[in-house]
Amino acid sequence: MIRVLAITHENEKITDLTMDNVDFSLYKWWWIDFQHPSMEEVKELQTKLHFHPLAVEDCIHSMQRPKLDYYDHYAFIATHTIGPEAFNQHEIDFFIGNHFIVTFHHETLSEVSRVWNNLPEANEIHMWDEFKVFYEIMDNVVDNYFPIVYQLEDQINDVEDNPNNLSMNIQLDTLFALRHKLLELRHTINPIRDLFYRILNSRHLKNLIEHREYFADLYDHLLKLSEMVNSNREITNDIRDNFISYNSYQQNKVIQILTVITSIFAPLTFIAGIYGMNFVNMPELEWHYGYFIVMAVMFTLSVLMILWFKRKGWFR
Secondary structure, eight states: EEEEEEEEETTTTEEEEEESSOGGSSSEEEEEEEESOOOHHHHHHHHSSSOOHHHHHHHHHHHOOOEEEEEEEEEEEEEEEETTTTTTTEEEEEEEEETTEEEESSSSSSHHHHHHHHHOOOOTTTOOOOOHHHHHHHHHHHHHHHHHHHHHHHHHHHHHHHHHHHHHHHHHHHHHHHHHHHHHHHHHHHHHHHHHHHHOOOOSSGGGGGGGHHHHHHHHHHHHHHHHHHHHHHHHHHHHHHHHHHHHHHHHHHHHHHHHHHHHHHHHHHHHHHHSSSSHHHHHHHHGHHHHHHHHHHHHHHHHHHHHHHHHTTOO
């Protein structure tokens, strides 16, 4: 579907236009939105709007790395948004030139539709242009990342506090899933951050100067998001290391207890093994109280070893 919107020199908003009946030279600026377009509609990017074939190819092959390319009379910008329900990334492409902006996306995106539907009327539309539209869409894109990061932070806190007393295996599985999501966020946010750094320092987008403070604010938000993601990954590293250290500590305690038990029973097993042999000339076998003497020795030896281990702190 292709939507066409134009602003007259009298700041009137015209929305009942199509690609076939519009003369863009008559308008102050215009916006065309390609929303889930067919292949026939995609061809109009090149046949009617005369965009470069490489830029059109980048639109067709989705999930490009966020990028900024300059052409003769316009700039091509590719960026990403993310769906919180399934953590799916969606690409949004922009063609921005003097007095026009073209948006291209394969899915119906609320970030674009919200700006399209909320575009003001004549009393405020004079403050808008193609860069203002680009800013408003990207502001919605960036704002959508914050609830996702905050939600991941809450889940990380739940893993750390473990209010439901879940087992360590379950907690580690949850932790690694959170780390994977944070990694996806980092791979999405950091390139967009670098993209806006290029936009802010670009000498080709001259009209951007009028909205520079807005884009600088977006860049600050992206820096904050990047720092939050990196901080949360470091927290997950600490939690993971704590889990592994605690698991090693538990294993060491078990091994220590087993070692104590083995150490106590080793001499008892040695004594029992001696008197379990079937040699004829063993004088102790003929003693009337030999059994009780051996049992007393074994008991005394066990008590002495337990006291010695306790003194050494093995039971702490």
